[in-house]
Amino acid sequence: xxxxxxxxxxxxxxxxxxxxxxxxxxxxxxxxxxxxxxxxxxxxxxxxxxxxxxxxxxxxxxxxxxxxxxxxxxxxxxxxxxxxxxxxxxxxxxxxxxxxxxxxxxxxxxxxxxxxxxxxxxxxxxxxxxxxxxxxxxxxxxxxxxxxxxxxxxxxxxxxxxxxxxxxxxxxxxxxxxxxxxxxxxxxxxxxxxxxxxxxxxxxxxxxxxxxxxxxxxxxxxxxxxxxxxxxxxxxxxxxxxxxxxxxxxxxxxxxxxxxxxxxxxxxxxxxxxxxxxxxxxxxxxxxxxxxxxxxxxx
Amino acid sequence: xxxxxxxxxxxxxxxxxxxxxxxxxxxxxxxxxxxxxxxxxxxxxxxxxxxxxxxxxxxxxxxxxxxxxxxxxxxxxxxxxxxxxxxxxxxxxxxxxxxxxxxxxxxxxxxxxxxxxxxxxxxxxxxxxxxxxxxxxxxxxxxxxxxxxxxxxxxxxxxxxxxxxxxxxxxxxxxxxxxxxxxxxxxxxxxxxxxxxxxxxxxxxxxxxxxxxxxxxxxxxxxxxx
Numbered sequence: 001x002x003x004x005x006x007x008x009x010x011x012x013x014x015x016x017x018x019x020x021x022x023x024x025x026x027x028x029x030x031x032x033x034x035x036x037x038x039x040x041x042x043x044x045x046x047x048x049x050x051x052x053x054x055x056x057x058x059x060x061x062x063x064x065x066x067x068x069x070x071x072x073x074x075x076x077x078x079x080x081x082x083x084x085x086x087x088x089x090x091x092x093x094x095x096x097x098x099x100x101x102x103x104x105x106x107x108x109x110x111x112x113x114x115x116x117x118x119x120x121x122x123x124x125x126x127x128x129x130x131x132x133x134x135x136x137x138x139x140x141x142x143x144x145x146x147x148x149x150x151x152x153x154x155x156x157x158x159x160x161x162x163x164x165x166x167x168x169x170x171x172x173x174x175x176x177x178x179x180x181x182x183x184x185x186x187x188x189x190x191x192x193x194x195x196x197x198x199x200x201x202x203x204x205x206x207x208x209x210x211x212x213x214x215x216x217x218x219x220x221x222x223x224x225x226x227x228x229x230x231x232x233x234x235x236x237x238x239x240x241x242x243x244x245x246x247x248x249x250x251x252x253x254x255x256x257x258x259x260x261x262x263x264x265x266x267x268x269x270x271x272x273x274x275x276x277x278x279x280x281x282x283x284x285x286x287x288x289x290x291x292x293x294x295x296x297x298x299x
Numbered sequence: 300x301x302x303x304x305x306x307x308x309x310x311x312x313x314x315x316x317x318x319x320x321x322x323x324x325x326x327x328x329x330x331x332x333x334x335x336x337x338x339x340x341x342x343x344x345x346x347x348x349x350x351x352x353x354x355x356x357x358x359x360x361x362x363x364x365x366x367x368x369x370x371x372x373x374x375x376x377x378x379x380x381x382x383x384x385x386x387x388x389x390x391x392x393x394x395x396x397x398x399x400x401x402x403x404x405x406x407x408x409x410x411x412x413x414x415x416x417x418x419x420x421x422x423x424x425x426x427x428x429x430x431x432x433x434x435x436x437x438x439x440x441x442x443x444x445x446x447x448x449x450x451x452x453x454x455x456x457x458x459x460x461x462x463x464x465x466x467x468x469x470x471x472x473x474x475x476x477x478x479x480x481x482x483x484x485x486x487x488x489x490x491x492x493x494x495x496x497x498x499x500x501x502x503x504x505x506x507x508x509x510x511x512x513x514x515x516x517x518x519x520x521x522x523x524x525x
Contacts, residue, residue: 008404203388203390204390204401206388207388207390207401207402207405207449208405209374209377210348210377210380210382211377211378211382211402211405211406211449211452211453212374212375212376212377212378212379212380212405212406212453213374213405213406214374215374217405217406217407
């Protein structure tokens with residue numbers, strides 16, 4: 001059985017890439033840019049999800065107790081809270097615990113902040129989670145009513161959760177549209193590059209046809225060319241993405257002290273990013289070259 | 300063996316290029332197809348190359364029924380043909396040997412066979428000393444001989460030459476036609492030459508099929524240009 005030379009086919013696709021220099025570079029740059037934008041959106045969503053999760057149960061309510069209340073009074077308030085309907089869990093955080101938690105977070109960076117102070121400056125608090133989030137608001141109002149019993153402040157994060165959730169949804173929405181548009185832009189550029197490659201080799205293709213080359217033999221170098229564009233773009237995009245991520249992680253956030261935002265290490269997702277880039281890049285390359293061949297390689 | 304049985308070809312714009320054509324060509328025959336412009340010569344060639352499909356009738360080349368041949372099988376059919384064009388259609392950036400080996404590579408022949416066969420084919424067309432030359436370094440006749448070597452590369456049973464001497468002066472035309480005759484006799488290949496060159500046709504006294512308005516108006520062995 002005759003075997004087509006794979007090295008010949010791959011060699012042809014490299015030659016094609018070289019011959020269409022400008023268009024090949026344009027295709028690689030467009031696909032690379034698309035992948036970086038896609039990767040950036042993906043990483044934003046990944047970090048947003050993690051940051052949302054790290055905020056803990058956002059449907060919890062923290063009730064701060066008046067500073068002058070005694071331990072017995074604080075305990076009595078806790079019992080009253082537990083008796084309210086829709087309360088799932090009540091966690092007591094003493095003044096000492098609150099002080100330790102704050103120290104753990106800020107002491108390294110702001111040691112002077114904790115000099116000469118002790119736990120007495122922090123109020124005791126209860127963190128309440130509800131059974132049914134649909135009735136969260138009613139529970140909050142009940143707790144607000146307890147201000148005359150010694151509750152000084154009721155703090156809840158539901159609004160923050162909703163805001164973050166809507167930001168996340170917005171990012172996903174924009175991301176989806178961007179992805180679709182960028183995918184078609186990449187496809188369009190690759191189609192044109194392969195079209196140029198086909199027209200450059202028109203005579204060669206016509207002779208191949210006359211001597212009995214199969215369609216696959218004629219088409220494979222062009223498809224390989226598309227795949228090559230995909231691989232070069234995705235590997236380059238991966239390294240650029242890694243550099244940009246590292247830059248934002250180490251320089252930007254550190255410089256501006258954006259403490260609320262926690263950035264996950266790129267190492268956690270590097271294989272996923274590379275895999276996704278390669279998959280999208282190669283898929284775009286194959287689809288782009290196939291569409292171009294279907295249009296320009298009719299017998 | 301080539302058999303046209305009542306073959307008609309009507310193009311989508313309504314032009315009737317061939318109308319109920321009947322023609323039989325045996326293995327090893329040498330046939331000139333002649334006729335004025337628009338007589339149907341090019342369509343006949345396109346049908347033989349299976350670039351076009353017959354509108355009605357049956358066209359058989361050896362075991363291939365071209366009217367029913369699926370697109371998938373067309374490349375395998377074409378491997379039985381060798382095609383020579385008026386404009387040579389050589390790769391200017393490939394050497395003579397590379398132009399010939401390209402035809403073998405395109406159908407996936409192993410490199411070992413290509414290395415063995417190419418010099419032998421160049422020997423047949425008398426270009427063994429020009430293997431490394433590029434087409435621009437050759438005369439028109441030599442370029443056409445490269446095209447013939449390429450047509451022979453895959454050892455086809457049928458050679459179709461479309462106006463092979465159209466771009467050559469009379470001396471070179473004679474040389475090319477002699478070569479085609481030699482290939483026909485010594486290699487027992489069927490050769491079909493489509494031409495409008497009266498002198499050549501009359502000189503060689505082979506079978507001549509004359510077309511006019513999509514019909515065969517004359518078909519005789521040892522014939523003259525109609």
